[in-house]
Amino acid sequence: MEKVTLQVEGMSCNHCVKSVENAVKNVGATATVDLSAKSVSVEYDQAKTSLLDIKQAIEDQGYDVV
Secondary structure, three states: OEEEEEEEEOOOOHHHHHHHHHHHHHOOOEEEEEOOOOEEEEEEOOOOOOHHHHHHHHHHOOOEEO
């Protein structure tokens, strides 16, 4: 399992947290969002998904991965 922390701009509420967590879950990974740090800790299996897919899923929800 790979672990990475992404900086994500545009999150401001619990709805944002759920949107990001669900988007990451839908591509086969798990996410823990830290709203105050504007970060998303992601754990994923490289055999099932890629970091690029995870970033795209977050961006598709309207947030910016920086």
